[in-house]
Amino acid sequence: MLELIDLHAEIEGTPILKGLSLSLGGGEVHAIMGPNASGKSTLAKVITGHPDYRITSGGIRFEGRSILDLGPEERARLGIFLSFQHPIEIPGVSTAEFLKAAVNATRRARGQPEVDAAEFLRLARERMALVEMDPSLLKRSLNEGFSGGEKKRNEIFQMAMLEPRLAILDEPDSGLDVDALRIVASGCEALRSPERTMLVITHYQRLLDHLTPDHTHILLDGRIVRSGGPELAQEVEARGYQWVRDEVAA
């Protein structure tokens, strides 16, 4: 359902992705691991159409069509969702106001009827429970003054509301304590379905203990250099990345 074909991308003239190829099947969960600055967050932003990144060659196909010419909102409406590593704070805009606008923009694009305020609230309460989020956060400005854990849970809550076909989770575990990690991971696990593909970017095995991937890939210097099953993540956890670097260099 998602194909990345020999993707090269740069930001302000600096190449980050250098020939990345990857294929994700429908309903699969793929984990991407890699050292800092290997291009993991860039990959997430390139797939979702961040305007700062320029694709110099290669392609991205989503459900059989190229999405390179589409803006971020068009990709989002096709069902591509990014859980941000650093969710943005937006003072003065309540979580509810923002998310209702997002849900309805998405529904309109899919030819579904818009939700009204009451239906939105009912859905929101139901889906906030997935990540044990306090419903009072709906009234607060988006992410403003939220703890690190609340911000990450809010991302997963938004994913639950927007029901994407492809969810890219950029380090959903960073900065979380053990309990918050369990809540976020089990929220993701609950949203796993044959209709939904997930690309999980993480540094740590511990997230994958709760959200077992079908495939694991190692990203190094802008390319996928190793792919395997869940055991590859365990190997990285045990041995770090140096052995991968050595093997790639050899």
Place this chain on the structure above:
Amino acid sequence: MRGRDLGPAEAYASASAGLSAGSGWLLPIRSEAAALLQSRGFPARDEAWKYTRAGNLLQAVFVPAQEASDVALPDGPWGDEPRLVFVDGIPHPGLSRGVEGLQLEDLSTVSGGCPELGRALGEGDGFSALNRAFLRHGAVLRLPRGQQLSALHLIHLCTGSRAPSGEGHLETLRHVLVLEGDGQLQLFEHYLSADGVEHASLTNAATEVILGPDSHVRHVRILDEDLRSLHVGAIGAVVGAGSRYDLTSVVLGVGLARIEVTVHLGAKGSATDLSGLSLLQGRQHVDHHVTVEHATPGGISDQDFRSVLGDQSRSVYTGAVIVRRGAIGTRSSQLHRALLLSDDAIANTRPWLEIDNDDVSCTHGAAIGSLDEDALFYLRQRGLSELAARGLLTSGFASQILSRLSPEAVAQHLLQRARAWLGAS
């Protein structure tokens, strides 16, 4: 009219002599102010008028209206609450709504003088003299000790009709609100234009608020006039012991406005919170000139002035905080934020601190720029169009000032007006 070839100060000074009389005690104030105006003139290359040309307010000599035209009151957030309505600067009893037992009257009918007049606003510059030279109408409210008034609306309606001189009208107003102590007041000033305005007018409105001890005034001033109108506003507050004066100045519609705010914290435990929001487009120009004087220990003042600027509009903010020698433990903050929606819009900001002792905490900051690109991407990633994302971020910026206003009806009214503005800009 005679004197058109004289300088505007002289022309206004001589015109003021022809003003029909109110109470006798007003006359010497007017003539003294007219003489002052004539001798000093209007500000020209004054430092305080660095970014706003006083001459742009003086391109015509406007004359006062003789009587209030019969117009309909537009819809607004006043409901059944007490209100005084002024049409082209003249009280309109038919549209006003009093409340029994309230000591509220028009300046022209106050007999024997108003001792508080001038206490919160001093001699000032030429525009201040102009206000006193045409002193005639305005609300005079006295809240005796312990009294509360949950809302008073002062509604100014400009018809834009033509004065005999061929220009629009000069509206001068002087409101004086006195809380004797242990009182509360929510004061709303609305400056509106009637439908079908044909001519520019000049409003010169001064509001003085005198707070006795342990009182709280929340003052919201809304400028939502025709885009040709010219406006000079002066707001002065003297804050008593344990009292608090809060002001929000909202500017939606005006051609050119200069609004001076002066707050004197001269008694123990006095505090003020001043904020502003200007939503500007076209060639609108709005200048907020704020001075807070801390003259006693432990005073607190906060300022948060914002503007959203489209097209070739311009906002100016000067925030002066003066901390006198004895005012130890003063805490003050100032913030000016301008959101530029166009490359041709301009925001000028000048924080100004004058501190005469060591034990103070004064902060100031300014942020002038366009919308945050990361925030735009975040919203677009959630499916919002770029236009919708820009609108949501801009309305969020504005609603940080508006949503904290009470009552809800006023906040909602302004949020709605702001959204309409954003939709149209």
